[in-house]
Amino acid sequence: xxxxxxxxxxAGRIAVVAARNPVSAAGGVAVLVLILLALAAxxxxxxxxxxxxxxxxxxPPDARNYLGTDQVGRDTLSRIIYGTRTSIxxxxxxxxxxxxxxxxxxxxxxxLGGRVDLVSQRFMEVLQSFPxxxxxxxxxxxxxxxxxxxxxxxxxxxxxxxxRVIRSVVLSVKELAYVEASRSTGASPLRTMAFHVLPQCxxxxxxxxTTHLGVAVVIEAALGFLGVGVxxxxxxxxxxxxxxxxxxxxxxxxxxxxxxxxxxxxxxxxLFGDGMRDALDPRVxxxxxxxxxxxxxxxxxx
Amino acid sequence: xxxxxxxxxxxLPVITVSGILMGFVLGGSVAxxxxxxxxxxxxxxxxxxxxxxxxxxxxxxxxxxxxxxxxNVLVDLSxxxxxxxxxxx
Numbered sequence: 001x002x003x004x005x006x007x008x009x010x011a012g013r014i015a016v017v018a019a020r021n022p023v024s025a026a027g028g029v030a031v032l033v034l035i036l037l038a039l040a041a042x043x044x045x046x047x048x049x050x051x052x053x054x055x056x057x058x059x060p061p062d063a064r065n066y067l068g069t070d071q072v073g074r075d076t077l078s079r080i081i082y083g084t085r086t087s088i089x090x091x092x093x094x095x096x097x098x099x100x101x102x103x104x105x106x107x108x109x110x111x112l113g114g115r116v117d118l119v120s121q122r123f124m125e126v127l128q129s130f131p132x133x134x135x136x137x138x139x140x141x142x143x144x145x146x147x148x149x150x151x152x153x154x155x156x157x158x159x160x161x162x163x164r165v166i167r168s169v170v171l172s173v174k175e176l177a178y179v180e181a182s183r184s185t186g187a188s189p190l191r192t193m194a195f196h197v198l199p200q201c202x203x204x205x206x207x208x209x210t211t212h213l214g215v216a217v218v219i220e221a222a223l224g225f226l227g228v229g230v231x232x233x234x235x236x237x238x239x240x241x242x243x244x245x246x247x248x249x250x251x252x253x254x255x256x257x258x259x260x261x262x263x264x265x266x267x268x269x270x271l272f273g274d275g276m277r278d279a280l281d282p283r284v285x286x287x288x289x290x291x292x293x294x295x296x297x298x299x300x301x302x
Numbered sequence: 303x304x305x306x307x308x309x310x311x312x313x314l315p316v317i318t319v320s321g322i323l324m325g326f327v328l329g330g331s332v333a334x335x336x337x338x339x340x341x342x343x344x345x346x347x348x349x350x351x352x353x354x355x356x357x358x359x360x361x362x363x364x365x366x367x368x369x370x371x372x373x374n375v376l377v378d379l380s381x382x383x384x385x386x387x388x389x390x391x
Contacts, residue, residue: 227352
C-alpha cells in the first residue's frame with residue numbers, strides 16, 4: 001500500500017512537470033516510442049531487413065514496401081526500424097559510459113583539487129580541442145571496428161562535457177557547511193565524495209546525459225555514413241544513407257526516410273533533454289529529482 | 303549609433319558561439335565532402351580511415367585540432383577588439 005502510494009505520488013509529480021512543458025513531454029513520449037520500437041523491432045517490421053528481393057530492386061514506395069526498397073531489394077521501412085535499435089543502443093550506451101566516466105573524473109578532480117585537478121583539466125582540454133566527429137573517427141579507427149569500438153569512440157568524445165559540468169557543481173558544493181561538517185568529523189575524502197557530494201551531482205548528470213543523446217545519435221549516423229561506423233550487414237541509418245549514394249542518381253526514398261528518422265530522433269532527444277533541464281533545475285522544481293530517482297536517494301544539503 | 307554602440311556588445315556572445323560552432327562545421331564538412339565528392343581534407347581523412355593509413359589519419363586529426371584551436375584563439379583575441387574593457391596582457 002505504502003509503495004503504491006509513493007508510486008502514485010511520483011507519477012503525479014511527473015504529470016505536473018509534463019503539463020507545464022507539453023512540448024518536452026511530447027519529446028519524452030517520442031523517446032519512449034523509439035525505445036519501444038527498438039525493442040519490438042522483429043514484431044513491428046513488415047519484412048526481414050536483411051532479405052534481398054531481386055524482383056524488386058530500388059522499388060518506389062507502394063502497398064507492398066511502404067517506404068520502397070533499396071538497390072538490392074531490401075525493405076526500407078524494416079531497415080529503418082532495425083536501425084532504430086542500433087542508433088538507440090549505441091547512443092544510450094555511449095552517453096552512459098562517457099558521461100559516467102567524465103562525471104566520476106570531474107567529481108574526483110573538483111573535490112581533490114590541486115595537482116590532480118590541474119592535470120585532469122589539461123587532459124580534458126586536449127579532448128575538447130578536437131572536433132567531436134573527427135575525434136570519434138580517429139578513436140574508432142585506432143581501437144578496431146564493430147559496435148563496441150563505435151560506442152567507446154563516441155563515449156570518449158563525451159568525457160570532457162561530463163567532467164567540466166560535474167567539476168563546477170562539485171566546486172560549489174564542497175564549500176557548503178554540511179560537507180565541511182562531514183570532513184570535520186573525520187570522514188575520509190572517498191566517503192564525503194560518495195555520500196555528500198555525489199548526490200548533488202545527480203540532477204546535472206541526468207540533464208547532461210539526456211541532452212547529449214541527440215549528439216550521440218548524430219555522431220553514430222555520421223560514422224555510419226562515412227563507412228567507419230557499425231559495419232554493413234547491420235542496418236543503421238548512416239549505412240543506409242551511404243548505400244543510397246552508390247547509385248548515380250540517388251532514389252529519393254532511400255535518402256529521405258533514413259534522414260527523416262535521424263532528424264526526428266535527434267529532435268525528440270533534444271526536446272526531452274530541454275524538458276529534463278527545466279524539470280531538474282533546483283530553482284524551478286526541487287522535488288522532481290526525488291520523483292525520478294525515488295525517495296531517500298537524494299540527501300538535501302543542510 | 304546602433305552600429306557604433308550596440309553592435310560590438312551584441313557581437314560578443316555571437317562570436318563566442320561561432321567559435322564553438324566551428325567544431326561542428328569542421329566535423330560536418332567531412333560528411334558533406336563525402337556526400338558531394340569534394341576533394342578536400344575530409345575526403346582525404348575518410349579515404350585514409352578506410353584504408354587504415356594511420357600516419358595520414360594522425361596528421362589530419364592533428365591539423366583539424368590546430369585549425370579548431372586557432373579559431374578559438376582568434377575568438378579570444380577579437381574580444382579585446384570589440385570590448386575596450388578587455389585587455390590582453
